[in-house]
Amino acid sequence: MSPHPLEHLRYLARGWGSGEDFPASEAAEVLAELAAESPGTLVHACRRLIEYFPSSGQAWWLCARALCALDPPEGIREAADELAGDPTGRRLAEVLPAPGPVAFPEPSSAVRAALRRRQEVQVQKKAVRAQLVVVSALAAGPGAILTSARSAAAATAATGAGKPVWAIVGRGVLLPGPLWDQVLVRAAPSVDAGTGSALEVVDGAALEAVVGDAGQQAPKVALARPTCPPVAELLGWKS
Numbered sequence: 001m002s003p004h005p006l007e008h009l010r011y012l013a014r015g016w017g018s019g020e021d022f023p024a025s026e027a028a029e030v031l032a033e034l035a036a037e038s039p040g041t042l043v044h045a046c047r048r049l050i051e052y053f054p055s056s057g058q059a060w061w062l063c064a065r066a067l068c069a070l071d072p073p074e075g076i077r078e079a080a081d082e083l084a085g086d087p088t089g090r091r092l093a094e095v096l097p098a099p100g101p102v103a104f105p106e107p108s109s110a111v112r113a114a115l116r117r118r119q120e121v122q123v124q125k126k127a128v129r130a131q132l133v134v135v136s137a138l139a140a141g142p143g144a145i146l147t148s149a150r151s152a153a154a155a156t157a158a159t160g161a162g163k164p165v166w167a168i169v170g171r172g173v174l175l176p177g178p179l180w181d182q183v184l185v186r187a188a189p190s191v192d193a194g195t196g197s198a199l200e201v202v203d204g205a206a207l208e209a210v211v212g213d214a215g216q217q218a219p220k221v222a223l224a225r226p227t228c229p230p231v232a233e234l235l236g237w238k239s
Contacts, residue, residue, distance in 0.1 A: 006034075006045060013052035021109045022056040024172070028080030031062070035072035042072060043233045050234065055146060055187035055199055057139030057173035058083060064179065064228035079172075086171035089113025091215045092134075096121050103127045105154040106147075108136035110170045127154035128161045134211075135202065136168045139187070141180020143204045143223055145169065146187065152200035155207075164208035169222060171213045178230035 008030045012023050027049055034045050046063035053059035062079055069075020092114035096102060100122030104111050111134060115121060124130040133154050137145035145167050147155075155165045175183065187199060204210075210222035 006041070006048060009045065009049055009052060022053055022058045024058055024062060024083040025080055027059070028062060028076050028083075031066050032073045032076040032080075035066065035076060039072065042066060046234065047237055050186070054183065055138045057137070057146075057175055057183070058170075060139065060175055060179050060183065060234065061172035061228045063234060064175075064231045067231045067233050068229050083172050086110065086213055088168060088170040088211065088213050090117065091213065092168060092211045093117035095211060095216045096134075097132060098122075100124065100132075101130050103130035103133045103154060103158070105133070105135060105151040107134075108168055108170065110168050111136060127157045127163070130158065130163060132164050132166065133158035134166045134168060137170075137173050138199070139180070139183045140167070140169045140174045140223055141183065141226075142177050143220075144180075145202050145204070145207075145223075146183060146199055147202055149198035149200050152202050155202055159206055165206060166209045166211055166216075167202070167207050167219070169210050169212045172227075174212070174223065174226045176226040176228065176230040178235055179226075179228070182235060 009027065012026055031042065031045060035042050046066055050059055050063060065079040066072055066076045089110040092110060096114060096118050098118060098120045101124035102121055103124045103126065127133045135147050135151040135155050137147055139146040158165050204219035204223050207219045209216050210219050212222055
């Protein structure tokens with residue numbers, strides 16, 4: 001007998017290993033099942049998912065897309081397909097300097113995909129010795145990103161040494177202001193449930209560029225274009 005979808009969400013959270021990306025396809029499958037079989041429970045399920053993954057911009061984004069869709073099961077599947085087809089890794093590969101050296105503290109799947117494409121890029125472990133530091137955002141909002149404390153420290157060290165810092169903001173990571181404010185309340189400063197790492201906010205002014213699904217852009221431009229609505233059901237609820 002298969003577990004109830006809400007229990008399945010709990011299993012996903014428990015199985016989320018250190019350093020892993022948000023399990024978007026699995027979460028979407030559960031939400032789509034609930035939306036089809038028990039539409040009245042979708043809001044509760046989305047809130048529960050965010051409680052499990054409060055620092056994941058993609059979790060908030062997926063839930064916002066689910067709750068604003070005219071046909072929730074179809075909308076959830078479309079959103080999951082968008083996340084699965086995220087071209088951010090390819091966009092990063094196109095703009096990475098070679099041979100480097102480039103520092104990637106706690107690289108995301110997009111960074112790993114880019115390095116598979118650009119194997120000539122020299123990876124440097126110490127930020128101050130790198131030509132460029134690339135940090136991965138867990139979530140982002142107007143003018144700032146949320147990342148691990150390790151990545152934030154690398155960004156600070158690079159800035160102090162006069163080295164540029166780029167942020168990777170993959171599809172679904174960027175949120176509208178009201179949802180971003182909720183992330184800051186629920187996830188930062190805190191400890192990320194999946195990685196066990198402390199979290200910090202990095203101001204967009206500390207970044208030279210943001211690389212996302214649209215390619216390399218100025219932070220002011222890239223961090224001002226969220227692709228999900230600030231749905232009321234995700235604003236200010238109490239657990």
